Amino acid sequence: MRVILLSTTLAACLFATSCSEAQSDEKKGKGGKKKDKQESLENSLIDGAVPGLRRVGSLNGGVPESSGLARAETAGTFYTHADAGNEPVLYKIDMTGRLLSKATLPFSNVDWESLAQDDKGNLFVVDAGNNDNSRRDLVVYRLNPNSQDLSKTAFTYADQKAFPPSKKERNFDCEASLWHAGKVYLFTKDRGAGQTSKVYTLSDQPGTQKAQLLTRISITGEVTGADVSSDGRRIALLAREELFLLEGSSFEAALKATPRRIALKGAGQTEGIVFHKDDNNTLFISTEEGNIYEYKLQ
Template sequence: MKRSFLLLCTALTLASAISCTEANGDEAADATEKTDKKKKKKGNDESLENSLIAEAVPGLRSVGSLGGVPESSGLAPGEQAGTYYSFGDNGNSPILYRINETGKVLDEISIGAKNDDWESLTRDNKGYYYIGDCGNNQSDRRNLRFFRVKPASPQQVDKISFSYPDQTEFPPKKKQRHFDCEASVWHDGQLWLFTKDQQEQSSYVYTVPDQPGTHTAKRISTINIPSQVTDAALSPNGQRLILLGRGELFILDGSSWNDILKASPRRVNLAGTGQTEGVAFKDEKTLLISTEQGGLYEYALQ
């Protein structure tokens, strides 16, 4: 009798275990199916988004997100291929964020300098990066500067202070507030500054030496840009300049730097991207563009 009872209990236990295993297997299968559906939906959503963007702006597509970079306001290529640097603007910590081509943060580098209003980022051919702490919406700052730094030694920072030769009032009248700069490129031993015109009519071009010290900027020319310039990038071969606006960009081509500065800008509408604030060349034909809202886009130049 005891043997029969034991056999019955064993059978019931096995049956229960099998039932639970099957139930768990069904639950796991359901979870996997839900995950697959979510991935498929996300993929479909991204494909739809890119289709809509490409339809509005041929050559433009979303490639990722800068969720780890607060209010991205500058962009420059990193030392390794496929990496870039960005940072947050006014009010954010003095940190360079090293990211990949989809916006994933690979490293956070604390810079030994203050972030009053970082707005632009460019690099030279010796591995130095120049952080433009020259955001100046009200044209009332007297402490405009660039910080020259190498990411490998972020606490060793050289300061390049400058002032504008044609500014005498701080601030000037609203229609004369042309001393806000959010765009710069390094070229031939100079930092080239492209100002942001509140009236959206032009961008003044200045130069500042790339050496530490206190300098008076030199005004070079004026480019007719019907927008507020928020960043700039020079192509690897030095024959194309990009001036970024808010939701648009301008292309200036030339066989020499002087020709580029005299070229008539070609406008590209970046409808739907948001407040575009950072631009860098991935290669001669492709741009990477960031927005203050955290969007990251790729644009194939025509």
């Protein structure tokens, strides 16, 4: 196991205010009012189609897309990142999508697809996008924005024998993760039969590990995001324009529950999801198109 130290530049940049000030100084162009009217109309259409869902923000100012989402230290602020083909940058934004700061992390973005976070402020950047199911360099990076420590867990799936496997067995692409009780849970996006999300677990400690298959969830959507409520009784799985909710008396019971499907028609390529820290009925969702939504469970 090797622990890598982040540069002081990284730690400083995570909390820099210059990005925020620069964004607040930007002025609307001549088409500002027209754009506002268009966005209001789009919001109304989405609100009408999906009760409980409302757009609260839009990414701008250098955030190319949002593939993962996690809460930041201050209420109403978040961390996000882009996926394959983009720079290895962690962005800090507010609920409206305004860029507060950004930091280039000292490791590559092969295919970042998810952010998880523990109860101590650590973030887990999950570089496990695996469209062809052929990767042998899967890794989870752990960092804490309040310190300069960075560590990683290199992993393989315990039940994967071929790289890639046959087309119908291609269920080793992970775009969703969450942390619970010392473990990182990985949820696969089924590129084979398309009906099952496999759930794997890793210890949240660095090193080299085999991701252990815990269970399988029968689900019609291709999972792109995941989070668990603060009480551990609700698991939210995100797919394209749909949400699946699993509920139980405990986290373990929720994993065994039958998913309840909630349509998010018109929301776009929904990718990042996180529960409100103090409200187990409220979720925040981000999309590759750059929209940020608040969803109140009905």
